[in-house]
Amino acid sequence: xxxxxxxxxxxxxxxxxxxxxxxEAQSISVDEDLHRAGMTSMxxxxxxxxxxxxxxxxxxxxxxxxxxxxxxxxxxxxILELTS
Amino acid sequence: MNDLYNSQTFYDGLVYHGLIVPTAxxxxxxxxxxxxxxxxxxxxxxxxxxxxDGAEVYFFPPVIDRKIMEKVHYLETFPHLCxxxxxxxxxxxxxxxxxxxCADEGGxxxxxxxxxxxxxxxxxxYPVYPTLKGTLPSEGRLVxxxxxxxxxxxxxxxxxxxxxxxxxxxxxxxxxxxVPWRDMWLQRGLTLLHDLQLPASSDVASxxxxxxxxxxxxxxxxxxxxxxxxLVPVISATEPTAVCSFNYHQDHFASAFDIFASDGSxxxxxxxxxxxxxxxxxxxxTHGFDIAQWPYKVRQLLWP
Numbered sequence: 001x002x003x004x005x006x007x008x009x010x011x012x013x014x015x016x017x018x019x020x021x022x023x024e025a026q027s028i029s030v031d032e033d034l035h036r037a038g039m040t041s042m043x044x045x046x047x048x049x050x051x052x053x054x055x056x057x058x059x060x061x062x063x064x065x066x067x068x069x070x071x072x073x074x075x076x077x078x079i080l081e082l083t084s
Numbered sequence: 085m086n087d088l089y090n091s092q093t094f095y096d097g098l099v100y101h102g103l104i105v106p107t108a109x110x111x112x113x114x115x116x117x118x119x120x121x122x123x124x125x126x127x128x129x130x131x132x133x134x135x136x137d138g139a140e141v142y143f144f145p146p147v148i149d150r151k152i153m154e155k156v157h158y159l160e161t162f163p164h165l166c167x168x169x170x171x172x173x174x175x176x177x178x179x180x181x182x183x184x185x186c187a188d189e190g191g192x193x194x195x196x197x198x199x200x201x202x203x204x205x206x207x208x209x210y211p212v213y214p215t216l217k218g219t220l221p222s223e224g225r226l227v228x229x230x231x232x233x234x235x236x237x238x239x240x241x242x243x244x245x246x247x248x249x250x251x252x253x254x255x256x257x258x259x260x261x262x263v264p265w266r267d268m269w270l271q272r273g274l275t276l277l278h279d280l281q282l283p284a285s286s287d288v289a290s291x292x293x294x295x296x297x298x299x300x301x302x303x304x305x306x307x308x309x310x311x312x313x314x315l316v317p318v319i320s321a322t323e324p325t326a327v328c329s330f331n332y333h334q335d336h337f338a339s340a341f342d343i344f345a346s347d348g349s350x351x352x353x354x355x356x357x358x359x360x361x362x363x364x365x366x367x368x369x370t371h372g373f374d375i376a377q378w379p380y381k382v383r384q385l386l387w388p
Contacts, residue, residue: 041304042157045297052296064300066307 007079010054011072018046030072044069051075057082091319094369095242101373110238111246115361118375122364125386127230127251130358133276139228139253144211146232146247147202152210155340161301164294167204167234170197204234208250209355213341216256222346224257230360243318243325243362252357256338258345259352266330266354273314273328273356280382282316282370289313289326310334316366327362331355
């Protein structure tokens with residue numbers, strides 16, 4: 001299984017492409033709120049779709065909410081749950 | 085099976101009483117004189133109700149600049165509902181002949197057309213936003229329209245039309261102006277429909293966004309209570325039909341069309357709309373196919 005560092009790196013790359021946060025996606029801390037940092041709900045949908053493609057997963061309905069996509073840490077927890 | 089709310093029985097009743105006229109394509113039936121009178125009378129009733137609101141009145145054609153559809157990300161959020169206008173741009177007799185022959189042979193002649201600069205308007209409020217560009221007066225603005233809209237969702241259900249009319253009010257200003265306005269209309273809409281003795285109720289709702297991304301958008305929309313609907317049972321007791329909707333867009337449209345509040349901040353917007361054909365159908369379902377038999381108070385409101 002991929003290391004946490006590796007997972008976070010991939011998440012940051014998806015955020016860089018889709019979150020509309022610019023280079024902040026590389027420096028933002030894992031616990032910082034992405035929505036507060038400026039990620040719109042439109043962007044978060046593209047982040048979700050990007051993550052599904054990158055990790056070859058499908059988020060179940062109960063995970064399709066703002067909370068899951070609110071920080072790198074919460075996204076990582078969801079991915080670990082789906083890939084474990 | 086509860087025959088009281090059977091979709092086919094209701095459709096057949098509308099046809100039998102001359103209220104609608106079937107056409108070949110689902111969701112495109114014609115409207116009879118009485119059906120149309122009910123639509124117009126309801127529209128007049130809305131006019132009287134909102135007479136003192138000071139809304140600017142506009143009418144737009146059923147086609148809009150395709151750039152509007154692009155700017156609001158419609159193709160990302162509702163690609164399955166969109167309708168685009170394509171025309172023939174050829175100049176030679178031979179290519180025109182090719183088009184006609186293709187059609188004669190039952191071929192895909194649409195492939196020989198090219199996209200024009202217009203699309204079918206998917207929402208009555210869309211053509212309004214570009215006209216509001218700039219800085220609003222301190223009280224914001226209020227606009228009302230009655231426009232035809234198109235949604236590509238062919239269905240045998242009489243309540244699901246491909247082309248229909250929406251009577252809308254669009255409010256732009258600050259969030260503090262827009263949200264209470266939306267709440268006021270939600271209550272006002274409910275009272276209006278109750279006065280027409282319709283079993284109407286309101287609920288939080290979400291739009292039929294496309295695909296997996298759409299699921300997330302819909303959940304977020306519900307979570308933030310951005311959309312409400314007023315529902316009346318027409319073809320199902322358990323799944324009542326939305327006859328009226330209320331949408332708070334936050335700054336989505338204003339940022340796309342450069343609309344600013346008087347303090348210089350990006351404006352907020354909300355719209356509310358009555359689905360005119362659905363209102364008429366809710367009335368026919370609730371009070372019967374013969375308008376002469378409708379309750380006296382309902383008739384008084386519609387035909388004062």
